[in-house]
Amino acid sequence: MRKFKLIVVIIILTVVTFICLIGYSANREKVSFVKSDGFHKISNSFQFITNILKVKEENVELKKTNVELQTKALEYDNLIKQNERMESMLKSSKKRDEYNYIGTDISGNNTNRLTIDKGEDKGIKKGMIAMTGQGLVGQVIAVGSNWSMLKCLNNETFSVAAIVQGTKADNGIITGYKDKNSRLLLKLDKLSLGSGIKKGDVIVTSGLGRMYPSGIKIGKVLTVHDDKSDLMKNAIIEPYVEFSKLEEVFIVESKDPSGIQY
Numbered sequence: 001m002r003k004f005k006l007i008v009v010i011i012i013l014t015v016v017t018f019i020c021l022i023g024y025s026a027n028r029e030k031v032s033f034v035k036s037d038g039f040h041k042i043s044n045s046f047q048f049i050t051n052i053l054k055v056k057e058e059n060v061e062l063k064k065t066n067v068e069l070q071t072k073a074l075e076y077d078n079l080i081k082q083n084e085r086m087e088s089m090l091k092s093s094k095k096r097d098e099y100n101y102i103g104t105d106i107s108g109n110n111t112n113r114l115t116i117d118k119g120e121d122k123g124i125k126k127g128m129i130a131m132t133g134q135g136l137v138g139q140v141i142a143v144g145s146n147w148s149m150l151k152c153l154n155n156e157t158f159s160v161a162a163i164v165q166g167t168k169a170d171n172g173i174i175t176g177y178k179d180k181n182s183r184l185l186l187k188l189d190k191l192s193l194g195s196g197i198k199k200g201d202v203i204v205t206s207g208l209g210r211m212y213p214s215g216i217k218i219g220k221v222l223t224v225h226d227d228k229s230d231l232m233k234n235a236i237i238e239p240y241v242e243f244s245k246l247e248e249v250f251i252v253e254s255k256d257p258s259g260i261q262y
Contacts, residue, residue, distance in 0.1 A: 099213065102251040104130075107147065109246065112155035112176065112184060116249060119144045123253065127211070130249040135217035135240035136160070136205060137249050148251075152176075152243050153218065154184040161208035162188060162218055170195045171206055174218060177236065186219055186237035195233050197224055203237050213252065 102122055108115030118124055120143055130137040130150050138158065142149040151158050156176040164170040170191060177187035191197060201221040207214025219237040226233055 098255055100253040100255060102253060103248060104148075104251060105248050106246050109244070111243065112152040112158075114138070114150040114152060114243075114246065114249070116148050116150065116251075117146070118251075119146050119148045121146050124148050124251050129212055129216075129252050131216055131252060132241055132246070132249055134242075135219070136212070137241055137243070137246070139211075140251065150249070153239055153241070154186060154243055160212055160218075161206045162203050163206040164195075164197050164221075165202040165204045165215075165217075167196075170197050171208065172234075174203070174237065179236070184243070185222070186239055188221075188235040188237055189232070191233040191235065193226065193228070193231055193233055197221060197233065197235055199224065201235075203235075 102118065102124060104116035104118045104122075104124075106114055107117045114130075114137070116130075124140060124143055126140055126143050128140045130140065136153055138150045138152040138155070140148050141151045153160070153174070154176045156178065158174075158176050160174045162172055162174040172188045172191045174186050174188055177185045179185055186203075188197075188203060199221050203218045203221065205212045205214055205216040205218065217240050219239040222236045222238050224233060224235045
């Protein structure tokens, strides 16, 4: 009997131990699963943050590249425009080989006065005229060792003898003129009432007075007016040169000492 009880106790203890082992094993696997799942979540979060930082870094690089490309495109466009201006000026100079043309850059622009980056060091003198491929710009009024100042054609104190291109009778005097809208234009005065000048006509320098070469384009006629009290006509002229957009000009130097009188 005692032996039977001992066997029962041993069986019970064995069953209980087995159950405990099964429970421990299950809990361990559960804990392992939780730990494993948590690790994956943390790992995924870290990877997400890393990806965001990488995208931001790539975005900064792309913006930097875009700015560099835009800058290069602007430089390229400026070079093309500068080349076009140079070609236009060279075409004009080939027609007038009795003159030298000194290329200069604009260092200061005050609407109707310009400062250029060359002076006595390049042979520029007071009284020389400035032009571009589009037409007459103005005249040198002051000279330093490495700079010069120009009075522009649209200055109200500027004057030059002019004529309708292709004619000999329509001589007049061009001066700067500001209209009611404050636009800086030109005015052609001293035309006879019998002048055939009309809207759209091209106005050029006449060469009278030997201050300017003849035939340099000035502008085109916008309107024509009769001034019967003075028995004269006058015309409003739009200059060909856009003074506010000038970047370089050419100073005209006569090869013949008996040519233009400075």
